[in-house]
Amino acid sequence: xxxxxxxxxxxxxxxxxxxxxxxxxxxxxxxxxxxxxxxxxxxxxxxxxxxxxxxxxxxxxxxxxxxxxxxxxxxxxxxxxxxxxxxxxxxxxxxxxxxxxxxxxxxxxxxxxxxxxxxxxxxxxxxxxxxxxxxxxxxxxxxxxxxxxxxxxxxxxxxxxxxxxxxxxxxxxxxxxxxxxxxxxxxxxxxxxxxxxxxxxxxxxxxxxxxxxxxxxxxxxxxxxxxxxxxxxxxxxxxxxxxxxxxxxxxxxxxxxxxxxxxxxxxxxxxxxxxxxxxxxxxxxxxxxxxxxxxxxxxxxxxxxxxxxxxxxxxxxxxxxxxxxxxxxxxxxxxxxxxxxxxxxxx
Numbered sequence: 001x002x003x004x005x006x007x008x009x010x011x012x013x014x015x016x017x018x019x020x021x022x023x024x025x026x027x028x029x030x031x032x033x034x035x036x037x038x039x040x041x042x043x044x045x046x047x048x049x050x051x052x053x054x055x056x057x058x059x060x061x062x063x064x065x066x067x068x069x070x071x072x073x074x075x076x077x078x079x080x081x082x083x084x085x086x087x088x089x090x091x092x093x094x095x096x097x098x099x100x101x102x103x104x105x106x107x108x109x110x111x112x113x114x115x116x117x118x119x120x121x122x123x124x125x126x127x128x129x130x131x132x133x134x135x136x137x138x139x140x141x142x143x144x145x146x147x148x149x150x151x152x153x154x155x156x157x158x159x160x161x162x163x164x165x166x167x168x169x170x171x172x173x174x175x176x177x178x179x180x181x182x183x184x185x186x187x188x189x190x191x192x193x194x195x196x197x198x199x200x201x202x203x204x205x206x207x208x209x210x211x212x213x214x215x216x217x218x219x220x221x222x223x224x225x226x227x228x229x230x231x232x233x234x235x236x237x238x239x240x241x242x243x244x245x246x247x248x249x250x251x252x253x254x255x256x257x258x259x260x261x262x263x264x265x266x267x268x269x270x271x272x273x274x275x276x277x278x279x280x281x282x283x284x285x286x287x288x289x290x291x292x293x294x295x296x297x298x299x300x301x302x303x304x305x306x307x308x309x310x311x312x313x314x315x316x317x318x319x320x321x322x323x324x325x326x327x328x329x330x331x332x333x334x335x336x337x338x339x340x341x342x343x344x345x346x347x
Contacts, residue, residue: 007233010332013129014233016258016277017084017101021094025078026087028101034082036106036124037133037225039064041288043278043296044097052077052085055111055124055133056223059088062159065291067184069164100278100288102258106133116146116204123148130228140218142197144205149228152201154236155329156226157183158208158215166214169195172264172327174238176200177207181262181327183271184291189264189327232335236328238264243322247303247312252330255307259330260290261319269318276305276333283313307334 007013011032019028021042036054041047049064050073056062058078061071075088085101087094106124111133114123119139125132125148132148147153154173160166168183175181177196179189195215199207206226208216215222229235235252241263242248257276263269271290278296279286282304288296302314310330312320319326 007129007230007332007335010233010254010257010334013105013126013131014257014331015103016275017103018277019099019101021087021091021096021099023091023094023096024089026094027081028084028087029081031084031101031103033103033105034080034108035085035103036080036108037104037131038077038080038085039102040077040093041100041296042093042095042097043100043288045095046293046295047092047095048293049290050076050093053124053133053223053225054080054106054109055122055135056161057110062161062223064168064183065289065293067164067167070161100275102275104131105129106131111135114146114148116148117144119143119145121146121148125149127151128230130230130234132226134224134226136222136224138208138216138218138220138222140210140216142207142210143216144207145224146205147201147224147226149203149226151203151228153206153226154229156201156206156224158222158224160214160217161221161223163214163217163220169212169214171196171201171206172238172329173236174327175264181264182291186268186270186291188267227329233332235330237330238325238327241312241320241322241324241326243315243320245313245315247314247320250310250312250328252309252332254309254330254332254335256305256310256330257333259310259328261326261328263318263321263324264327265325266321272301272318274303274305285314287318 075090079086111122111124121136170181273288285302301316304311
């Protein structure tokens with residue numbers, strides 16, 4: 001099967017870049033496009049994750065591993081550039097050591113007004129790749145928010161920008177609208193009608209409950225990052241672990257460039273991030289945890305990246321406990337078969 005949705009070259013929409021910090025002005029290139037959402041992590045030191053986006057604007061940082069409110073870092077990410085971005089002297093993601101940047105393309109604007117929902121949102125969306133950045137202000141009543149994707153998001157996270165006590169709340173299609181996960185924590189999925197009002201997102205809006213303080217406090221400002229599945233480029237997946245070194249195979253339909261896995265059936269296990277740039281050869285055994293400030297670490301969480309998915313190679317609880325349920329989100333290096341009929345080769 002070939003793909004004709006304009007995603008033969010996934011690196012036009014998502015790319016990973018490694019860079020060395022310099023504790024000063026640092027122009028990072030090699031992304032291949034002007035990124036709209038940049039997720040930064042120091043690989044060597046225990047510094048928090050930092051994310052920046054074009055809708056909130058430069059120097060406005062949020063920390064995925066913490067509940068902190070938005071921070072203005074005048075020496076953080078200071079510009080989004082045609083082939084990357086520029087950093088100031090802030091050491092948390094610009095120390096003289098190894099760092100990683102994960103970059104997504106939206107529509108290269110600071111967003112436009114979206115009135116699809118009962119709350120008017122500001123949205124920067126790329127309907128080709130299925131990614132949007134959504135900013136809105138809560139009203140404290142059961143509401144809908146337009147996401148701009150023209151198809152239902154299969155994964156999204158929401159963060160209160162003003163309040164430092166609320167987690168990053170995540171929706172995943174395999175869990176459905178009756179449950180949620182905390183990106184900034186290790187909890188299992190939790191059943192609640194408060195967050196999404198037991199209402200699945202549609203091709204135009206997602207729903208937020210009136211008493212969902214972490215996503216709809218009256219007058220508070222929020223950001224949401226939304227992802228809709230696109231064949232050959234992105235997939236929200238789930239699987240059951242088998243507790244074997246001949247581990248579960250996860251079919252994606254493409255060679256993944258980046259993916260994140262979380263055990264959803266039990267608490268205590270981190271969100272595991274893997275990409276094809278930090279370790280381009282199999283097997284992969286060094287991971288970054290989205291809910292931790294820890295430096296990149298080697299462990300027994302081994303797996304192989306394949307031309308059409310992921311093969312687990314270890315029994316580690318974070319990725320392959322027997323009988324446990326896991327969820328994840330992945331983005332492609334290459335589709336398994338392109339629109340020209342050319343297959344992708346394994347690593």
